[in-house]
Amino acid sequence: MTKRWIGALIVALATLGSLVFVQTQDSSETQEPEATNGATTDVVQPIAFPHNVHAGIDRIDCQYCHFSAERSVDAGIPPVRTCIGCHQIIGGTDERQQAEIAKVREYWTNQEPIPWVRIYKVADHVHFPHMRHIAAQVDCAECHGPVQEMGVLAEVNQPLSMGWCVSCHIERDVSRDCSVCHY
């Protein structure tokens, strides 16, 4: 008789104890915004590059700059030469624009790479092949969001979690096998 009570007490305490622990975890989770990729809003890019101007207003194709997306696992970051291709002529209309574009020209003059802060990243233990998804007609915006409406990229506004990836795989009826991404 006593044993049963003690047993139940231990289990109850254990449950409560670990629920508290779990609670703490949970609350820290809910304090974060939707994005689980952790990048916070105090990211400062070396140049305030606005995607809404280039991809939005100017309608430059994603793969003009992100050149290796269709043939490689990496999408590629545009080399400085791509930027200077236009900006050796285009100097900007207002002061703020001119200041930023001057920075691009300075990097080119010094033959230095622009040290962009990475925003979109899946974990190192995940293999994400861009070319496979491009070949499957997945639009860039499906994962990266409406980039053509975004100003300077500072945070990730899409889940980019495994569950989110898997749900799309289920929708499109492609492999859900763990080893297609985790190896």
Next chain:
Amino acid sequence: MSDGLKRREFLKVLGVSGAGAGMVGCSTESVEKLMPYVVPPEEITPGVATWYASVCGECEAGCGMWVRTREGRVVKVEGNPDHPVSGGALCSRGHSSVQGLYNPDRFTGPMARQNGELQPISWDEAEQRLADGLAAAGQHLTLTGFAGPSMMTLMESFARATGGGVVRFDPLADAPLREAGRIAFGRNVVPWYDIEEAEMLVSFGADFLESWLSPVRDARAFSRMSGVDERGSKGRFVFVGSRLSLTGQNADEWLPIQPGSESLVALAMANVISGAGAGAGPYRDIVNAYTPENVSEATGIPAENIRELAIQFAEGPSLALGPGVAGQHRNATAANLAVAVLNSVAGNVGRTLHYSAPQLNAPAFGYSGVERVMQLIGQGVVGAVMIHGSNPIYALPASSGFRAAFESVPFKVSFASSPDETTALCDLVLPDRHFLESWGDSAVRPGSWAIQQPAMRPVPHFDTRQTGDVLLSVASLMGQDLGAATFHDHLQSRWQTVAASTGTADFEVFWQEALKSGVVELGGSQTGVAEQLRQPDRALVFDPPDFDGPGDLHLMVYPSSRFGHGSQNTNRPWLLELPDPVSKITWHSWVEMHPDRAAAMGLRNGDMVILSTDNGSVELPVWTYPGIRENVVAVPMGGGHEGAGRFSDGNGVNPLDLLPAESEALSGGLVHFATKVTVTPTGERRALATISGSDVQSNRPITPAVALSALTAEADHAEEEDGNGPLQELQGVGGFVPVETEGRPQDFPLEGAQHGEYGDPETPRWAMTIDLDKCTGCSACVTACQSENNVAWVGESQVTMGRDMGWIRLERYYEAVDASHAGPLDVRFMPMICQHCGNAPCEPVCPVYATYHTPDGINTQVYNRCVGTRYCLNNCPYKVRVYNWYTYTDEEPVREGLGHAPEPMNWAFNPDVTVRENGIMEKCSFCIHRIRGAQDRAAVEGSVIQDGEIIPACQQSCPAEAIVFGNIRDTRSRVAQSVESARVYRVLDELINTQPAVSYLKKVTFHDVESGEH
């Protein structure tokens, strides 16, 4: 995230430990930068490898290689399939050259000795100092190891123009072989051996699968000759020698001769074949004097064995190979000559060995060259010595006196790229570039060339210059014009001549094609010339030589399978931790001793002993080995380095210090096998850092073999006889009804498990066969796998604890090894990898589903799920799973002596494969990244994967072509056909019903073995 949390919540309630091990998830707390190119190189696509053809510079064999680079960094090297030497394969040393490139102990720039220490100086200053020093020196000498033809000619023209000379020294010079060719046939060359053409091979000690002349070429040829073919014919290999090297372990028969008595056996065989000398031309009288009967006592081999051997040798095309370097004794030239005579009377010259199309650049420049150097130094006429590609202080016995002679030279210069025993004495160091960063060329045979090109910009951590460029620059500082501004120009100008000889009008086109293909075949190699024996022009002694010292234990110092002569390129953890193919010992040295002799001396494995001769003494542990004569002990070269790098220092002993410094009278080669040794137990013991568990199979059918007679008698070998009868698996109706299966790879997945992707007949099923009749035990696959998959090295202390991380393990079992009399030899090699069992014991026991069976048949490991319970390792019957007990991949070791990856060694990581940290299980993945990569490519191109498109790293590297991998559901694939062989079996599967995807083909023996079981 919420799904994951629920599961862990459940575990926490049960576990009630709750210590802060939180689920951090995929957050990127740290800021990561993305660095673009400024101007992108045309040939680089980020994420896609760029390959360059080049030539390996690890040894003189000159295997063509393909170098894989990612974003401008070398990450792996492989053999060039089009190259006549490598044929796509590469040995462990070749693979480890990546670690040589990224050796953290390389010189950071030129150095000059000031106040006893090497201090950094600038290149301009270094070159000026060299120019001034050479000008002041008057006569100078360059002591060099092997180099490509263009570099050799440049060194020679530099020497001529500036008042010097060039002496080449090969630590493993088979000078006696070359001299024997000269005496026998007037050909002062090392012949080209064509083992594949022979039906019978006899080696008198040459370790052609390890370090002798051209191991990759010979391993391929040997496996084609000796592996049983579809018609059921198999080449025979007999080893005649006092010690079984790895090469010897592959033999079908062993004649354990008394030390130094090879000549007697060879001449006795020649006697039988040539009719008591009648067919031996000028050697008639010599051959006539040696019969199987009268050599029997001196060799320790019964006459009938020698006679039988001779008769078999004469039956068809055959080949005899000489004593090699380990057996190079005081009458070594005579021994090689006896073998040449044997080949001649058997009609082999021009069929299986070719003096007319020799191996160029073979190591044949012996110790006598250095003796001459020391003589000149002693006369005081040498003002400067330059050392290139060589470490003579280590590679020469201490008794040579080279150290004292070298120290007395006023100006000593080295071009070594990393510190070693010789640079420790030098005044000036101008570090050369690694061959992966250098221009060069190689000629393997007349008419067969290759170009060595840099595969990346020089590693930025080290300010190096190619020695060829330095010589040209210094020559101009000394007022001499050598005809080119840079070594690249010099190389191209020499190749203009080669190009012109092909009739090509446009040199640029020719050059680009040569760089792309990596091979230039000009033809004109004249084979098939049956040289005629000539009257010997030297006095010859064929009797076994004298050995120095008291007692009866002969000391054999042999080239290491892992390091060769081991005087350079040992600062590589991949090689240091590669289990020696014979002893399976890593890191430290050992002395091999026959178990009976050890027992008589009261010694066991691990007992420390002191070996001493008149020339020196070393202390090292004993390893008992049945494959060595009872009156011989053997020590491998390559240990005992000082100041050669943080990994190689302090490991083992240098056995060369036990040797007398003597050049063999006729050839000038260093006499390696010349002294007896005393063994004194110290009473101390140490644990051997070995991965070997057991040397015997204990009646378990791990590596069964089949006799050739049994194989050919039963053409249709029913699987029932193997014991692979039908099994019953609970698979039907969701796992409640038994389904009959034979457990073959192609039976997966079983009925009842065919849902979703598992039921799709288009899904491949990856499987592999490994032919044990071809595997030579060389362990090239181990290093290839380590390089490809970022497999960590753990350090000696961890290996001693059994925590080595190799994904492939070469098991070696003795079935018939008897050093007391001649007879059949049976040593079985088995590369043991994850068997990717269809019914894997490791899969159901993982509490977090980190390992499971994929629809395409791979037992995969999801690294991020693994929590490190190690239950899977426990349950695996093949013990192929390895665990990261520490993080072995950081800049600093977690604890002293543990594996780590200091800059720039971490540049060698393959970006396609996850780098694991501590707490994670891993094992062979069938190179799943290559499979997924090929599937990605096929999906993007809209094509179908062909058989042979996916080659795992082990198969790619194997010189013996023993491994076949592919989709077993494709009935036309090589692997599907390979499993239909009569010799196929799966390890232990009928005992434990694991249904492996890896099948093995039984070794075929000439002697009878019990069929079925082992």
